[in-house]
Each structure stands twice: as C-alpha cells, then as structure tokens.
Amino acid sequence: MGFLRSFSLFCLISVAFAHEAFDSHLLPRPLILEFPEGVVNQVKELDEEIKLRCDSWRFNVEANNLNPWKTIPKNCSEYVKQYVTGRAYQLELEIASNEAEIFAKTVKLVGDGKDVWIFDIDETLLSNLPYYTDHGYGSESFKPDEFDNWVEKATAPPLQPSLELYKELLDLGFKLVLLTGRSEKQRESTTRNLINAGFYDWDRLVLRRDDDQGKSAILYKSEKRSEMENEGLRIIGNSGDQWSDLLGTSVSVRSFKLPNPMYYIS
Amino acid sequence: MGFLRSFSLFCLISVAFAHEAFDSHLLPRPLILEFPEGVVNQVKELDEEIKLRCDSWRFNVEANNLNPWKTIPKNCSEYVKQYVTGRAYQLELEIASNEAEIFAKTVKLVGDGKDVWIFDIDETLLSNLPYYTDHGYGSESFKPDEFDNWVEKATAPPLQPSLELYKELLDLGFKLVLLTGRSEKQRESTTRNLINAGFYDWDRLVLRRDDDQGKSAILYKSEKRSEMENEGLRIIGNSGDQWSDLLGTSVSVRSFKLPNPMYYIS
Numbered sequence: 001m002g003f004l005r006s007f008s009l010f011c012l013i014s015v016a017f018a019h020e021a022f023d024s025h026l027l028p029r030p031l032i033l034e035f036p037e038g039v040v041n042q043v044k045e046l047d048e049e050i051k052l053r054c055d056s057w058r059f060n061v062e063a064n065n066l067n068p069w070k071t072i073p074k075n076c077s078e079y080v081k082q083y084v085t086g087r088a089y090q091l092e093l094e095i096a097s098n099e100a101e102i103f104a105k106t107v108k109l110v111g112d113g114k115d116v117w118i119f120d121i122d123e124t125l126l127s128n129l130p131y132y133t134d135h136g137y138g139s140e141s142f143k144p145d146e147f148d149n150w151v152e153k154a155t156a157p158p159l160q161p162s163l164e165l166y167k168e169l170l171d172l173g174f175k176l177v178l179l180t181g182r183s184e185k186q187r188e189s190t191t192r193n194l195i196n197a198g199f200y201d202w203d204r205l206v207l208r209r210d211d212d213q214g215k216s217a218i219l220y221k222s223e224k225r226s227e228m229e230n231e232g233l234r235i236i237g238n239s240g241d242q243w244s245d246l247l248g249t250s251v252s253v254r255s256f257k258l259p260n261p262m263y264y265i266s
Numbered sequence: 267m268g269f270l271r272s273f274s275l276f277c278l279i280s281v282a283f284a285h286e287a288f289d290s291h292l293l294p295r296p297l298i299l300e301f302p303e304g305v306v307n308q309v310k311e312l313d314e315e316i317k318l319r320c321d322s323w324r325f326n327v328e329a330n331n332l333n334p335w336k337t338i339p340k341n342c343s344e345y346v347k348q349y350v351t352g353r354a355y356q357l358e359l360e361i362a363s364n365e366a367e368i369f370a371k372t373v374k375l376v377g378d379g380k381d382v383w384i385f386d387i388d389e390t391l392l393s394n395l396p397y398y399t400d401h402g403y404g405s406e407s408f409k410p411d412e413f414d415n416w417v418e419k420a421t422a423p424p425l426q427p428s429l430e431l432y433k434e435l436l437d438l439g440f441k442l443v444l445l446t447g448r449s450e451k452q453r454e455s456t457t458r459n460l461i462n463a464g465f466y467d468w469d470r471l472v473l474r475r476d477d478d479q480g481k482s483a484i485l486y487k488s489e490k491r492s493e494m495e496n497e498g499l500r501i502i503g504n505s506g507d508q509w510s511d512l513l514g515t516s517v518s519v520r521s522f523k524l525p526n527p528m529y530y531i532s
C-alpha cells in the first residue's frame with residue numbers, strides 16, 4: 001500500500017514534469033499529495049484504537065463485569081451504532097439462538113405441558129432498533145414517555161433468529177412464557193406488536209402489575225419464575241438480552257444471553 | 267485505493283513500454299500485476315469474514331452461551347492466537363480488573379478478617395500462555411501429562427492486571443483465597459510459581475484433594491465456597507476465567523469473568 005502510494009506519487013511527479021526541467025521550487029505542489037495520506041493513516045489508527053477499546057468494553061459488558069453500567073463510553077457511540085446495524089450483531093444473535101435450539105433438542109420433555117421456555121421481549125423477541133436509531137443508539141439518556149409512545153405504535157420488528165428459535169421451540173412442545181418489564185398498561189399494544197411481528201401461541205404474557213413497579217428487574221423476574229415453579233412448571237430455558245432476565249433465583253436449566261450494548265437494566 | 271492501484275498499473279505499463287511501440291501481445295505481462303490484487307482482496311475479505319465469525323463465537327463464549335464448548339472452531343485457531351498474544355486480551359483483562367477494583371473500593375469491610383476475595387489461578391493469576399504457545403493456543407486436545415510437566419517448572423508469568431488487583435485488594439484489607447482446580451500434589455510447584463510471579467500473603471491456597479478428583483469444577487468450587495461460608499467468611503468478590511469459577515452455590519457478591527477463548531472447564 002505504502003509502495004503503491006509512493007509509486008503513484010512518483011508517477012504523478014513524472015507525468016506532471018515530463019516535459020519540464022526538474023526544478024526544486026515546484027516540489028511543494030506534488031508533495032501536498034502526501035499530506036492526506038498521513039492524515040488518513042492517523043484517522044485509521046485512531047479508529048482502530050477506538051474499535052479495540054470499544055470491543056474490549058463490549059466483551060466486558062457481555063461477560064457482566066460492568067454490572068451496572070449506565071452509559072455507553074462517549075467514544076463508543078459510533079462503534080455501537082455500527083455494531084447494532086451491522087452483521088456482527090446478527091451473527092451473534094444467530095449463534096446464541098442456534099445454540100439454544102441445539103440445547104432444546106437434547107431435552108427430553110415430560111410432555112405434560114409443564115416444560116417451559118421463557119423469553120424476554122425487548123431486544124430479545126422484538127427489536128427496538130428503529131426507536132434507538134432516532135435516540136443515539138443508547139447514547140442518549142432514556143426518555144420513558146417517548147419510549148412509551150414507540151411501544152404504542154406496536155411496529156417493532158422481530159429479531160429473526162429469536163423468531164426462528166421461538167417457532168422451533170413451539171414445534172418441540174415447549175410452553176412459551178413471555179416475561180417482560182413492560183407494564184400491564186401496555187398489554188394490548190405489546191400483544192398487537194408481537195402478533196404483527198409473527199409471534200403466536202404463547203402460553204402467557206407476564207407484565208409488571210402495579211405492585212411490581214419499583215422492583216428491580218432481577219427481583220421482579222425471579223419472583224415471577226418462582227411463582228411458575230410453585231405451579232409445578234419446569235423452567236428449562238430462558239432467553240434474554242439482560243443479565244437481569246437470567247440471573248437471580250428460580251433460574252432456568254440453561255440460559256442464553258443475547259447481545260445488547262445499548263442499555264443495561266438492573 | 268482502486269484508483270491508486272489502477273494508476274500504478276497504468277504507470278507501470280507506461281514505464282515498461284515507454285520506448286516500445288504499443289503491442290497487444292505484450293499486454294499479458296503487465297496484466298499479471300492485477301492478479302495478485304484480486305487474490306489479495308479475496309484473502310482480505312475472507313480474513314474479515316473469519317474475524318467477524320470468530321468474534322461472534324468469542325462473544326458467545328464469554329456470555330456463557332456455548333456452555334460447554336469442547337474445541338475452538340477450526341477456522342478460529344489463528345484468530346485465537348492473535349487475540350491472546352495481542353492487545354485486545356490485555357485491554358479486556360485491564361477493564362475487568364479495573365472494574366473489580368472500583369467495586370472493591372465501594373465495599374465497607376467489617377474488618378474482622380472475614381471479608382474474602384477469591385481468585386482462581388490458571389489464566390486468572392498465572393498465565394499459561396508460554397505453554398499454550400507450544401500447544402496450538404488451545405486448538406490441540408489437552409495433554410494432562412505435558413501440562414503437569416509445565417506446572418512443575420513453576421515459570422508461568424503473572425497476568426499483570428490481576429497482580430495489580432491482587433495487591434490493591436491486600437492493601438484494602440481483603441483476605442485472599444486462591445481456589446484452583448490444580449491437585450494437592452502440585453501445591454509446592456504452585457506456591458513456588460505464585461511467589462516467583464510476585465504474589466504473596468494469601469490467606470489460603472485451596473487445591474483438589476483426592477476426594478475432590480472427578481467432581482466437576484463448578485461442584486468442587488461451590489463446595490469449597492460453602493465450607494468458607496460455614497466458617498463465617500463473607501465472599502465479597504471472585505475473579506476467574508471460567509464460568510465454573512463463578513457460578514454454582516455460595517457465590518460471591520460480585521464476580522469478574524476474565525476472558526479465555528482457549529479452553530472451557532465445566
């Protein structure tokens with residue numbers, strides 16, 4: 001690359017001065033060509049350094065080492081945008097869902113309708129990427145009213161790998177429970193959105209009731225899982241984009257953490 | 267880039283044939299120059315595709331979605347090598363240790379000598395990278411005898427970010443417990459290695475006794491933590507490169523998962 005640029009420069013000079021006597025005062029003109037190269041390389045190195053650091057931040061996010069993190073590092077806004085709108089996000093979702101499917105197929109269901117797989121909704125079944133595209137991909141502070149308006153629209157698309165896993169689990173005979181931090185007031189819009197996005201035949205949709213408000217997600221979801229266990233349900237699998245979907249008490253046999261570098265919920 | 271290459275090619279042709287009449291039978295010679303460009307681009311795209319896929323695999327490894335995984339994907343051997351020998355691994359270790367230190371400083375110690383931080387040893391305090399450099403960075407099947415020989419040498423270097431965290435925790439007044447899957451038979455070599463690597467003043471070094479052999483790491487380590495709790499120790503923090511260091515029962519208040527794409531221990 002360096003050679004090619006140098007050689008091009010040499011050629012440019014050769015062409016420019018082919019019929020001129022070599023004259024040192026003319027040198028600054030072609031030399032300007034090298035200036036952008038230096039700048040470009042600096043920018044590229046900076047980009048690579050930022051990418052490396054943001055990658056390292058994201059690995060620590062997904063390993064739950066940064067619990068709880070409040071904001072995306074300032075330098076990583078563009079990185080997060082490129083990640084969630086690019087192929088890496090899709091690939092990671094696919095690998096997680098494929099792995100969940102492989103596990104699900106190894107499970108011998110009792111067949112009494114009590115083998116449960118739990119799904120979270122936001123960033124697990126439904127993608128709020130259209131909303132976050134207009135809100136800095138998580139780099140802006142969360143605006144509850146604006147997000148509620150978005151939920152009312154019921155237009156969030158499905159995360160395709162999750163939809164495929166969902167269908168496969170239904171075919172395998174799992175009872176599907178959707179356990180979300182959304183409010184009971186959003187039951188209608190949430191149901192409408194799920195159906196629009198291709199989801200069907202869930203066993204129950206559990207939303208926060210008034211007396212669940214103010215609880216941490218990890219406590220609220222643990223309580224709901226505990227109630228299910230007390231009913232005799234067996235929680236085999238659990239898919240969520242937040243560690244608070246998966247940890248706590250009455251946890252599933254296997255859980256699957258979907259990537260989400262946009263926000264963290266305790 | 268494309269322009270530069272084309273222009274260079276044009277220049278090469280110009281130079282090559284500057285004093286020759288243009289003759290079509292000579293064209294194949296300079297055109298050969300374009301062949302490596304195509305190949306180079308294909309290789310680059312392949313590299314980027316492999317990197318993307320191996321990145322996605324590694325994110326799923328660190329999020330514990332691939333539990334248990336037995337081998338590095340064949341295409342990712344070179345990726346893992348570059349990762350563990352490069353800056354990304356160091357950066358991720360630094361972020362994890364920094365975060366652990368930030369957390370540790372928020373803890374109000376009781377001061378009765380019962381506030382405990384647990385460290386795993388291999389790939390947590392000590393780096394076996396010199397060994398894995400000679401054994402395909404985890405892509406070869408594990409050879410217990412050869413690894414035991416390596417342990418006997420007691421020359422594993424420290425993971426620097428872990429050593430810094432270790433010292434800081436001692437200064438803060440934590441009681442440090444080293445809980446490892448290594449065998450009691452390796453107590454002397456392990457102690458020697460730890461001291462050589464700069465570790466000191468641990469409270470206890472717990473290794474597998476004969477009756478611990480055959481237990482999964484997650485069970486063995488949970489049992490040992492449970493025994494500590496029964497002694498009245500409070501397990502505040504836990505650092506390990508394996509999820510089996512951190513999950514199970516009697517878990518710590520906060521745990522820190524260090525990266526390790528070379529091997530998985532159940």
